[in-house]
Amino acid sequence: MGSERAEELIEQAESEAQSTPPEFTGEYPIVVEGITNRFGEQVVHDNLSLKVKRGEILGVVGGSGTGKSVLMRSIIGLQVPSEGSIEVLGQSITDAEEDGDIDIRSRWGVLFQGGALFSTLTVAENVEVPLKQFYPELSNELRQEIARYKVRLSGLPEEATSKYPSELSGGMKKRAGLARALALDPELLFLDEPTAGLDPIGAAAFDRLTRELAETLGLTVFLITHDLDTLHAICDRVAVLADKKVIAVGTIPELLATDHPWIQEYFNGPRGRAAEATHTRSMSGTMDKDSKGGA
Numbered sequence: 001m002g003s004e005r006a007e008e009l010i011e012q013a014e015s016e017a018q019s020t021p022p023e024f025t026g027e028y029p030i031v032v033e034g035i036t037n038r039f040g041e042q043v044v045h046d047n048l049s050l051k052v053k054r055g056e057i058l059g060v061v062g063g064s065g066t067g068k069s070v071l072m073r074s075i076i077g078l079q080v081p082s083e084g085s086i087e088v089l090g091q092s093i094t095d096a097e098e099d100g101d102i103d104i105r106s107r108w109g110v111l112f113q114g115g116a117l118f119s120t121l122t123v124a125e126n127v128e129v130p131l132k133q134f135y136p137e138l139s140n141e142l143r144q145e146i147a148r149y150k151v152r153l154s155g156l157p158e159e160a161t162s163k164y165p166s167e168l169s170g171g172m173k174k175r176a177g178l179a180r181a182l183a184l185d186p187e188l189l190f191l192d193e194p195t196a197g198l199d200p201i202g203a204a205a206f207d208r209l210t211r212e213l214a215e216t217l218g219l220t221v222f223l224i225t226h227d228l229d230t231l232h233a234i235c236d237r238v239a240v241l242a243d244k245k246v247i248a249v250g251t252i253p254e255l256l257a258t259d260h261p262w263i264q265e266y267f268n269g270p271r272g273r274a275a276e277a278t279h280t281r282s283m284s285g286t287m288d289k290d291s292k293g294g295a
């Protein structure tokens, strides 16, 4: 690339950076207060509240059908609650006019269950979709360069950029979806069951990637999961959905100190204890390595 062209691209990137809103510096980038969601007769959420802290990875758990995905869809404005309010990055989602929150939507990235990739587009083209939508003035060259970078950031090999979703394994699809979620340098990342369907090694690798990216990029992560290993390995706190509400939020030891039967059964059942034991073993392995490295 000629140096004049490189300068032109840098100038374009700088002017993009100036037009983006300042980063959110408050304590809670997501505040849900007293929402109710119903579908016909079925009440999914009744006066549900939740605050997500800036910089944390919040795991969201609950039995099937308790409304975890509906909660996520409400937070990103895809489902309008009949009561209550939601603020994201200091802006109201529930009061937003249609498309009035467009600038805020560029500040989060979402990995839907299954990846939700466009099957007729390559991985790189999938990543370019939000870039085209929110930054139509970007040159093709810069957009493609950003997409390639995001694909690499998600741990996919270079050659994956030109592959179609049907040519990818389940784990690669998740990473491609993650690359697209990161396309706009979001402050918030929403992950809906990111390790579902992955083998245990692939799931652990995806967990590590999520933690590394969250720390490196300073992300706040809202992570819906059924995966107890994920909760132990990377979540700072866990929110539990039951009885149409968030019944508890805290670290796993804090949750274990509550006497809610579902929480006890979930974390203290055979799978919960196995996940804890794995986590404890991996932590002591890390400490051994650290102490050897430091010796």
Ligand SMILES: Nc1ncnc2c1ncn2[C@@H]1O[C@H](COP(=O)(O)OP(=O)(O)OP(=O)(O)O)[C@@H](O)[C@H]1O
Pocket (backbone or CB within 6 Å): 039, 044, 062, 063, 064, 065, 066, 067, 068, 069, 070, 071
């Ligand atoms: N668009 C919709 N129309 C009607 N009912 C819906 C709609 N979306 C969700 N529901 C219902 O809301 C309830 C909660 O669904 P949701 O997908 O949020 O559950 P979940 O906790 O994410 O479940 P799972 O862990 O199985 O993915 C379910 O009973 C579901 O059938």
